[in-house]
Amino acid sequence: MKICVLVKEVPDAAVEKRINPQTGRLDRSGEKNLNPYDTHAIEAAMQIKEGGAVQVDEIVAVTMGPESATRALHKAVSLGADRSIQLTDDALAGSDVQATGYALATVLQKESPDLVLLGQQSDDGECYTIGAIVADHLQMPSLTQVIKMDVNDSALRCERQAEYGYDTVEIDLPAVISVGDAINEPRYPSLKAIMGAKKKPLEKMGSGDAGIDGSRVGADGSMVQCGNFKAPPSKSAGEIIEDEDTNETVERIVAWLDERKLI
Amino acid sequence: MPGILTFALHYEGAFNKNSLGAVTEASKLARELGTEAHAVVVGENVPDELASQLGAYGASKVFRVQAPEGLAQPVVDAMAKVMTDNGHDYALFGGGLLGFEIGAGLAARLNAGVTMEVTAVDVEDGRLVAQRPILGDSAISESRYRGKGIIIGRLNAFEMQQSADAGSSATVEDVQVELSPWSTKARMVTRGEQRGADVDIEGADILIAGGRGLGKAEGFETLEQLAASFGGNSAVAATRAVVDAGWYPYAAQIGQTGKTVAPKLYLAAGISGAIQHKVGMQASENIVAINKDSNAPIFEFSDLGVVGDLNKIVPKLIDAVKAKKGG
Ligand SMILES: Cc1cc2nc3c(=O)[nH]c(=O)nc-3n(C[C@H](O)[C@H](O)[C@H](O)COP(=O)(O)OP(=O)(O)OC[C@H]3O[C@@H](n4cnc5c(N)ncnc54)[C@H](O)[C@@H]3O)c2cc1C
Numbered sequence: 001m002k003i004c005v006l007v008k009e010v011p012d013a014a015v016e017k018r019i020n021p022q023t024g025r026l027d028r029s030g031e032k033n034l035n036p037y038d039t040h041a042i043e044a045a046m047q048i049k050e051g052g053a054v055q056v057d058e059i060v061a062v063t064m065g066p067e068s069a070t071r072a073l074h075k076a077v078s079l080g081a082d083r084s085i086q087l088t089d090d091a092l093a094g095s096d097v098q099a100t101g102y103a104l105a106t107v108l109q110k111e112s113p114d115l116v117l118l119g120q121q122s123d124d125g126e127c128y129t130i131g132a133i134v135a136d137h138l139q140m141p142s143l144t145q146v147i148k149m150d151v152n153d154s155a156l157r158c159e160r161q162a163e164y165g166y167d168t169v170e171i172d173l174p175a176v177i178s179v180g181d182a183i184n185e186p187r188y189p190s191l192k193a194i195m196g197a198k199k200k201p202l203e204k205m206g207s208g209d210a211g212i213d214g215s216r217v218g219a220d221g222s223m224v225q226c227g228n229f230k231a232p233p234s235k236s237a238g239e240i241i242e243d244e245d246t247n248e249t250v251e252r253i254v255a256w257l258d259e260r261k262l263i
Numbered sequence: 264m265p266g267i268l269t270f271a272l273h274y275e276g277a278f279n280k281n282s283l284g285a286v287t288e289a290s291k292l293a294r295e296l297g298t299e300a301h302a303v304v305v306g307e308n309v310p311d312e313l314a315s316q317l318g319a320y321g322a323s324k325v326f327r328v329q330a331p332e333g334l335a336q337p338v339v340d341a342m343a344k345v346m347t348d349n350g351h352d353y354a355l356f357g358g359g360l361l362g363f364e365i366g367a368g369l370a371a372r373l374n375a376g377v378t379m380e381v382t383a384v385d386v387e388d389g390r391l392v393a394q395r396p397i398l399g400d401s402a403i404s405e406s407r408y409r410g411k412g413i414i415i416g417r418l419n420a421f422e423m424q425q426s427a428d429a430g431s432s433a434t435v436e437d438v439q440v441e442l443s444p445w446s447t448k449a450r451m452v453t454r455g456e457q458r459g460a461d462v463d464i465e466g467a468d469i470l471i472a473g474g475r476g477l478g479k480a481e482g483f484e485t486l487e488q489l490a491a492s493f494g495g496n497s498a499v500a501a502t503r504a505v506v507d508a509g510w511y512p513y514a515a516q517i518g519q520t521g522k523t524v525a526p527k528l529y530l531a532a533g534i535s536g537a538i539q540h541k542v543g544m545q546a547s548e549n550i551v552a553i554n555k556d557s558n559a560p561i562f563e564f565s566d567l568g569v570v571g572d573l574n575k576i577v578p579k580l581i582d583a584v585k586a587k588k589g590g
């Protein structure tokens with residue numbers, strides 16, 4: 001079985017995310033990292049590989065992103081991927097989710113994976129939708145927000161929470177699955193794995209190499225235009241208590257509640 | 264004729280509130296655009312009485328499709344066919360989970376633009392413009408569509424409302440849809456399983472909610488004591504993270520795939536305040552948060568924020584509330 005894991009480079013959690021007013025796109029200048037939600041997808045792939053129910057021949061990390069995204073791939077490899085692919089091309093910049101999903105699916109098609117895994121969301125765009133888009137382009141069944149996955153050679157048994165409670169769904173392979181963050185506790189990479197990551201094969205390709213139709217990607221190929229950014233209606237900030245002396249803190253909370261007749 | 268198509272999710276004989284909200288919103292927007300709002304209902308033998316109810320919320324026509332329930336891809340097939348055959352320009356979904364999956368699949372199938380987490384839709388020069396809060400609700404972006412537009416609402420963004428001619432029922436038209444081969448490769452084994460006890464939190468005036476910051480399932484015992492110290496109409500609620508972990512029953516979950524509540528007091532302990540949680544509780548009258556991280560998003564929408572360790576604060580708070588009540 002071959003598993004492809006989609007991973008993305010995002011601004012580090014400590015960086016305050018903002019839109020660059022010049023470009024109307026996310027300011028990606030600060031510290032960057034592998035999207036934390038994607039580490040759950042890599043871990044899920046590793047657990048299938050180590051679980052023994054099926055034979056996993058290869059785990060391939062795939063990203064679409066600028067030069068710097070190579071580092072996210074190194075991290076993915078240090079967490080267990082065997083090799084990685086980076087789709088990088090200025091023509092892809094500004095792609096909406098549908099264009100991004102189309103481009104990623106075109107790369108995946110060549111790999112003929114049995115299973116494509118993704119994170120539940122990216123920490124920057126938070127669109128939650130790449131999985132379902134990639135699946136439609138690949139003409140594969142798919143499910144998002146999966147928190148339990150049992151695999152055999154031809155199918156998956158997945159559990160996830162939907163509108164009315166927990167659903168259990170059986171899906172034939174090949175399939176596209178986005179995993180929820182409750183599915184596992186991702187491991188930390190070993191020092192050896194971090195050191196070795198740069199030596200694992202990394203293939204870089206432009207959109208032409210991948211066979212992507214240039215008219216369907218980038219800002220011009222995207223069917224939704226996001227812009228006119230504005231501040232949300234301001235809400236008066238709440239009162240803040242820093243807990244230093246807990247007896248006093250609790251006294252203040254009770255007084256606050258009492259004033260509002262909540263006790 | 265061009266128009267707006269919505270997906271109406273139903274379960275156990277009733278429509279989803281957020282779907283009814285989407286139908287209401289679509290009918291309002293359709294009137295402004297001078298067109299009509301329609302809905303798609305998918306399922307095994309959906310009765311006329313159910314499907315036609317959507318008329319009361321403003322849908323003039325309901326397309327009924329015989330296909331498996333609860334899975335997104337059959338609905339993508341259905342909506343893609345209906346939109347292509349009838350020329351709808353837009354698809355609109357209420358908040359939840361399936362709408363995200365269906366809307367995304369539809370965007371891929373129709374090469375359409377898609378916006379998710381939408382909180383408001385306006386009409387501008389005869390086109391729809393969707394507003395989406397981004398980057399942890401720190402800004403709002405506007406979406407415009409070059410071709411067809413797919414708009415996926417945030418939970419509770421669109422309020423359901425019966426239209427002025429509320430007696431009207433929609434015409435129901437059966438549509439034969441041939442499912443894509445890949446849409447038949449997922450099978451529902453069990454749906455809507457309720458994990459954990461059947462607790463009732465919707466009527467509570469005081470809700471004490473706990474999240475991953477409790478550290479372990481036993482943390483909820485302390486929160487139950489805190490709820491009890493308030494006496495009367497109080498209960499304990501939870502985030503998806505801890506429900507998925509098996510620490511507390513699903514019936515007590517607040518948020519996008521849980522319940523929506525608006526108690527007099529919502530006291531959140533060890534909850535970060537993710538958007539999917541916020542959408543289920545932001546209408547609470549008073550929000551108090553205890554979190555050790557002063558940058559936690561929940562402080563952006565709390566009335567009283569306490570920065571500190573809940574393990575130190577909550578036990579003392581129980582005693583203090585008891586003392587206050589006794590005194
Ligand atoms: C603030 C903001 C708002 C946006 N709003 C919209 C919008 O309303 N509509 C729209 O069409 N586009 C929007 N975009 C653009 C969109 O975020 C990009 O197209 C992005 O590449 C894909 O969306 P996501 O990362 O949010 O995906 P999600 O669906 O949240 O990501 C889920 C998973 O997909 C995988 N994945 C995502 N991107 C990549 C990638 N480049 N390479 C490999 N794997 C990947 C990862 O496994 C990730 O965990 C927005 C972008 C930003 C920054």
Ligand SMILES: Cc1cc2nc3c(=O)[nH]c(=O)nc-3n(C[C@H](O)[C@H](O)[C@H](O)COP(=O)(O)OP(=O)(O)OC[C@H]3O[C@@H](n4cnc5c(N)ncnc54)[C@H](O)[C@@H]3O)c2cc1C
Nearest residue numbers: 474475476502503504518519520533534535539540555573
């Ligand atoms: C499609 C979808 C649907 C979803 N539906 C829902 C839903 O219905 N409901 C829901 O809740 N979520 C939902 N989520 C998940 C949501 O995005 C968050 O992951 C979740 O709400 C986080 O739960 P949490 O706050 O308990 O955990 P975390 O985000 O991990 O937050 C834990 C918090 O506890 C604090 N903390 C830790 N230790 C202490 C301590 N000792 N004292 C004080 N504070 C401490 C930390 O600082 C942190 O802020 C959904 C997500 C998706 C993608």
